[in-house]
Structure formats: C-alpha cells, structure tokens
Amino acid sequence: MDAMLFTQLVNRLEILAQRNPARYRWQVAMVALLGFFVLALAVLFALIPLAVLVLLGILVVATGGKALILLLKLGKLLLLLVWPAWMMLKTSFSMLTTRFPPPQGRMLSVDDAPVLFARIAELRSRMRGPAIHRVMLTNEMNAAILQHPRFGLFGWEQNYLILGLPLLQVMSEEEALAVIAHEYGHLSGHHSRFGGFIYRLRSAWGRLQTLSEQWQDWGSRLIARLFRWYAPYFNAYTFVFARQNEYQADQSSVELVGTEPAAKALMRVNIASQFEHEIFWPEVERQVLTEPEPTAKRSHFWMHLMQERLDAETRTRFFENAMKQHTDHLDTHPALADRLAAIGYAVNEEHVESMAVPLQTAAMAWLQISLLDEFDTQWRDSVRPQWQERHQYFQTKREKLQDLQSLDNPDADQRWEMIVAQEELKLVDNTGAMVHALLAEHPEYLPARFRRGVVLLQAGDEQGIADLEFVMERDVATTSIACEAAWRYYRDIDHEKAAHYQERWQAREDYLQRVNQELSHLPSNAALEVHQVAEADIDQIKLILQRNRQHIRRVYLLRRRLVADPELFDHVLAFETSWWTLGDKAPKVLKALTGESYPFSMFIINLKADSCKPFRKKIRKLKAQPIFIV
Numbered sequence: 196m197d198a199m200l201f202t203q204l205v206n207r208l209e210i211l212a213q214r215n216p217a218r219y220r221w222q223v224a225m226v227a228l229l230g231f232f233v234l235a236l237a238v239l240f241a242l243i244p245l246a247v248l249v250l251l252g253i254l255v256v257a258t259g260g261k262a263l264i265l266l267l268k269l270g271k272l273l274l275l276l277v278w279p280a281w282m283m284l285k286t287s288f289s290m291l292t293t294r295f296p297p298p299q300g301r302m303l304s305v306d307d308a309p310v311l312f313a314r315i316a317e318l319r320s321r322m323r324g325p326a327i328h329r330v331m332l333t334n335e336m337n338a339a340i341l342q343h344p345r346f347g348l349f350g351w352e353q354n355y356l357i358l359g360l361p362l363l364q365v366m367s368e369e370e371a372l373a374v375i376a377h378e379y380g381h382l383s384g385h386h387s388r389f390g391g392f393i394y395r396l397r398s399a400w401g402r403l404q405t406l407s408e409q410w411q412d413w414g415s416r417l418i419a420r421l422f423r424w425y426a427p428y429f430n431a432y433t434f435v436f437a438r439q440n441e442y443q444a445d446q447s448s449v450e451l452v453g454t455e456p457a458a459k460a461l462m463r464v465n466i467a468s469q470f471e472h473e474i475f476w477p478e479v480e481r482q483v484l485t486e487p488e489p490t491a492k493r494s495h496f497w498m499h500l501m502q503e504r505l506d507a508e509t510r511t512r513f514f515e516n517a518m519k520q521h522t523d524h525l526d527t528h529p530a531l532a533d534r535l536a537a538i539g540y541a542v543n544e545e546h547v548e549s550m551a552v553p554l555q556t557a558a559m560a561w562l563q564i565s566l567l568d569e570f571d572t573q574w575r576d577s578v579r580p581q582w583q584e585r586h587q588y589f590q591t592k593r594e595k596l597q598d599l600q601s602l603d604n605p606d607a608d609q610r611w612e613m614i615v616a617q618e619e620l621k622l623v624d625n626t627g628a629m630v631h632a633l634l635a636e637h638p639e640y641l642p643a644r645f646r647r648g649v650v651l652l653q654a655g656d657e658q659g660i661a662d663l664e665f666v667m668e669r670d671v672a673t674t675s676i677a678c679e680a681a682w683r684y685y686r687d688i689d690h691e692k693a694a695h696y697q698e699r700w701q702a703r704e705d706y707l708q709r710v711n712q713e714l715s716h717l718p719s720n721a722a723l724e725v726h727q728v729a730e731a732d733i734d735q736i737k738l739i740l741q742r743n744r745q746h747i748r749r750v751y752l753l754r755r756r757l758v759a760d761p762e763l764f765d766h767v768l769a770f771e772t773s774w775w776t777l778g779d780k781a782p783k784v785l786k787a788l789t790g791e792s793y794p795f796s797m798f799i800i801n802l803k804a805d806s807c808k809p810f811r812k813k814i815r816k817l818k819a820q821p822i823f824i825v
Contacts, residue, residue: 371557380447465517
C-alpha cells in the first residue's frame with residue numbers, strides 16, 4: 196500500500212470513527228483478529244510439509260516397510276519437502292521465541308530515587324494498571340513506556356518506564372508526573388481496556404515486522420510477504436485508534452494531576468525539544484570544535500544553558516512555532532494546539548511567559564546528586580570516541596580551508612567547499628552573502644541554488660520554491676529533501692500545496708525503497724544482460740582476479756537491469772572454480788573476492804552452486820564471453 200492509499204484509508208476511517216464509533220471499533224477488532232489468523236497461517240505453512248513427512252513415516256511403519264520402496268523412488272520429492280519444512284519451521288519458531296534486546300539506559304532502583312518510585316506506586320494504585328517492572332533513565336528529551344517480551348513475541352512482558360533526564364530537568368514535579376500519567380494511561384487502558392490492548396498489539400506487530408526484515412531464505416520470505424500485505428491495513432485501521440488513545444492518555448493525565456500541570460507539561464515538551472535542537476546541540480558542536488574531550492558535566496551544561504538562553508522571548512517564539520503545527524498522518528501524536536484544546540486549556544501570554552525553568556525541578560525532587568554525576572560520567576565515556584573523531588575532523592577541515600583560501604582563482608566547487616567549511620567551523624554567522632556572490636558568477640551551481648532556496652523559505656520568502664524546482668529538475672536525487680523543505684514551508688499556509696509536495700516526497704521515497712530492496716538481493720529470475728563496462732574498469736577487475744586467481748577457472752561479468760527502474764542496473768561477477776581441486780574451494784574464493792574493492796558495487800556468485808543454475812543457463816543463452824580465464 197503506497198502513501199496516498201494509506202492516507203485516503205486513514206481519512207475515511209477518521210470520518211467513520213467520528214460518525215459511528217461503535218462500527219469503527221468493531222472494524223478495528225476484526226482487523227486485529229485477522230492478524231492472529233495471519234500468524235496462525237504462518238505457523239501452518241511450516242507445519243504442512245512437516246505433517247506430510249510424519250504421515251509418510253507412519254505409512255512406512257504401517258505397511259511393514261513396503262512403502263519404503265515408494266519413498267526411495269520419491270527421493271527428490273522428499274528433499275523438496277524436508278528443506279522447506281525445516282526452514283519454515285525454524286522461522287516460525289524464531290518468530291514466536293526470538294528475544295529482542297531490551298531498552299538501553301541507566302536502570303534506577305528504589306535507593307536511587309525513592310520519591311519517584313513512591314509517586315509511581317501512587318499513580319498505579321489510582322489508575323489500577325499493571326506493574327512497572329523497570330524504571331530507566333536516558334539522555335533523550337523524551338519519556339515512554341515500553342513493553343519488552345522476555346521470551347518470544349508475545350510472552351511474559353516486562354514494562355519499562357523510560358524517563359529522559361533533560362526532560363526531568365526542565366519540568367516541575369507535577370508536570371513530570373503528568374507526563375508519566377500520560378504514558379501509563381496507554382499501558383493501563385485507563386479509559387478503554389480495548390485501547391490498551393490495541394496499544395500493546397501495535398507494539399508487538401512492530402517487533403514482528405522488524406524481525407521479518409532479517410529473514411533471507413525463500414520459505415521465510417513467503418511468510419514475510421504475508422506480513423507485509425497485512426501490516427499496512429493493520430497500521431491504517433489502528434492509526435486512528437492510536438490517535439484517539441493519545442487524547443485519552445492526555446485525559447488520564449488531567450484527571451490525575453489537573454489541567455494546569457498537564458497542559459504545561461505538553462507546552463514544556465514542545466518548547467524544550469526546539470531548544471535542544473536549535474540551541475543546545477549547536478552549542479555542544481561548538482565545544483567539539485575547540486575541546487578534544489567531552490564536557491564532564493553534561494546535565495549541568497544543559498541546565499545552565501536553559502537558564503541562560505531560554506528567556507521569555509525565546510519561549511514565546513518556540514511556543515508559537517509549536518502552535519502552528521497541524522495534526523497529520525506522519526505521527527499518531529496530535530499537534531499541540533489540538534491537544535490543548537481537547538483538555539479545555541486556553542493559552543494566554545502570561546502562561547507562556549511564566550514557563551521559565553522551575554526553581555525546583557523533577558530531577559531535583561526525585562534524583563540524588565550522586566546519580567547525576569554517575570550519569571554524566573557514563574555519558575562522557577560513551578561519547579568520547581565519537582567526540583574525538585569529530586574534533587579531529589574539524590582540525591582537518593580547518594587545514595583544508597587554509598589551503599583553499601590560499602588559491603588565487605578558485606573554481607565554483609572550491610568556493611562552495613570554502614563556504615561549507617566556514618559554516619561548519621562556525622567562522623561566520625551567515626553565509627548568505629557568499630552564496631549570492633557565488634551564484635552571481637555561476638547561476639546554475641546546484642548546491643548553492645539549493646541552499647539559497649532553503650534559506651529563502653526559512654525566512655518566509657516563497658521565491659525559494661523556484662530554486663528548489665530548478666535543482667530538482669536537474670538532479671532528481673534531491674527530490675526528497677527539496678520536497679520536504681517545500682512541504683515544511685507550505686504546511687501552515689497552504690494545505691493544498693503542502694499535500695502536493697508531500698505526495699512528491701513520498702513517491703520518491705517509495706521509489707527509492709523499491710530500488711534499494713531490489714538491489715539488496717539477486718533473485719534467480721533477475722534480468723541479466725551482457726555488460727557494457729569501460730575497458731579501464733575491466734582492467735581494474737582483472738587485476739583483482741589475477742591476485743586471487745588460485746582455484747578460479749573463469750569469470751563472467753554481467754549487468755542486471757532493475758525491474759523497479761529499467762533505466763538503472765547493477766552488475767554480477769560470476770565465477771567458476773577449477774575442476775581439479777581437492778574439496779570445494781568456492782567458499783574460499785568467494786571470501787577472497789568479496790573482500791576486494793571494485794570500481795562499482797557487484798553481486799559475486801559461484802556458478803557451480805545449485806542455486807545459481809538459472810544463471811548458468813542465462814549466460815549460455817546470452818553467449819557471454821568470460822572476462823578472465825585461467
């Protein structure tokens with residue numbers, strides 16, 4: 196199901212949910228029930244060939260061994276049954292029993308945060324929900340409750356409450372409790388047990404889809420295709436339900452802590468998220484520029500920056516940005532304006548101006564200082580390798596910039612590289628003048644046209660659209676990022692144009708997904724052709740083959756035209772091993788060849804493998820000549 200059909204289905208279901216809630220809930224229940232049927236069917240696929248083998252075994256015993264003669268005559272048929280039976284049974288068992296990695300973070304004990312655990316116990320008692328087995332602290336600007344299956348897809352789940360330290364450092368205790376109540380409302384189904392069930396089922400199917408992407412054998416891929424057929428319908432039908440659950444979870448938060456803390460928590464999350472993206476991480480990047488080691492006190496730096504830079508004017512700007520967002524189908528979470536309206540909270544300027552960081556935050560009330568120090572140390576140790584690598588990158592970039600600035604007459608590429616380097620090294624606040632100067636001399640230079648277009652749109656100037664269209668027309672690879680920029684500009688001022696760019700954006704992403712999926716494997720029915728590779732590249736490949744010539748008899752180079760886009764193709768390097776070798780040397784040859792670096796990406800296959808028999812026939816039909824013979 197493509198994005199347009201998904202959107203249309205969700206729109207129809209939203210209307211149905213408003214006009215006839217009972218019928219919509221019944222349809223959701225039927226789709227969820229269909230999911231269990233799909234799972235049963237997947238297991239049945241695995242059991243059918245196994246059952247046939249068992250019946251044949253019983254037949255042999257029942258006939259006193261007379262049926263064994265028949266089985267010997269059907270030897271190949273048995274092999275065709277045994278292998279799929281084993282692989283599909285293995286997949287089904289893996290599907291039901293695979294253990295997923297638990298969430299990552301600092302596990303909290305009662306001794307670490309006694310007040311927090313007491314508030315959680317009080318909240319659980321009032322909401323009459325399931326136990327929270329683990330409480331975890333992370334460095335994310337977020338909070339969530341996750342269910343982690345300890346054994347298998349659906350079995351024996353542990354409930355994790357995940358709290359982001361940056362979030363606790365900007366909220367009051369009551370506001371943070373409102374966030375926890377919201378998340379716990381999903382798990383407990385405080386307003387709807389059926390809603391809680393669907394919430395958990397969406398999580399389980401998400402894990403199952405992640406698992407199915409790892410299946411490679413053909414039997415397992417049949418089951419994965421069944422899941423891919425079902426998943427879009429399940430996602431669409433439960434999307435509206437999940438959106439409703441967000442509103443219900445907000446209502447749970449209101450009932451437990453009150454409208455004011457619940458509303459301020461929603462506002463605080465939106466303001467702090469923008470602050471993190473626009474101010475905090477750029478400041479961290481500035482530290483990486485000059486400091487070879489990470490900051491020792493990340494949590495203190497976050498708090499200091501919030502108190503220093505998040506003034507009333509900045510808070511108002513971030514809040515107004517958040518209130519302009521519209522609820523869409525890219526996220527089950529409604530926009531801030533809709534959520535505040537749903538809980539009956541009318542915002543005025545005084546509310547926003549009063550949203551300074553509390554003097555007593557939830558982190559201060561719930562967490563011991565020694566825990567923050569420990570958490571900062573763990574963060575510093577975990578990011579040190581990336582920090583040092585990034586610092587060295589900036590050092591190299593600074594040296595490269597000096598070399599470029601010494602040039603007498605730099606070309607367009609070199610001038611653009613200087614602009615990017617100065618921007619990365621934070622040497623200038625605004626590169627707009629340099630971009631305009633470059634375009635004055637090279638008006639068709641695409642990177643600069645794209646940059647100018649994005650900057651114009653961010654400044655509210657629609658003329659930036661012309662630049663983006665100019666770039667997309669000449670470089671189709673920029674379609675996704677350019678359409679995203681155009682969509683962000685139009686989404687709050689022109690819904691029709693925003694939808695147009697969103698559709699183009701999604702169509703490009705769907706196309707890339709089809710191409711990448713086809714490029715990820717080489718099916719037996721791949722459309723192979725005689726290669727048209729330049730002699731220089733052929734010579735480079737021959738040098739590689741010459742280095743690894745031991746046990747090789749001959750090698751063919753072919754190209755594969757993609758079904759997803761007949762204008763695109765990749766290549767196949769097919770080798771045959773020598774006849775007179777002791778044992779099968781193909782794995783050794785394959786390992787050696789795949790470890791080399793080629794002029795372009797290729798599939799490397801062993802033509803003597805049984806699975807490559809169709810390729811041998813195609814090579815003979817094409818009358819392709821080997822590029823290398825020993």
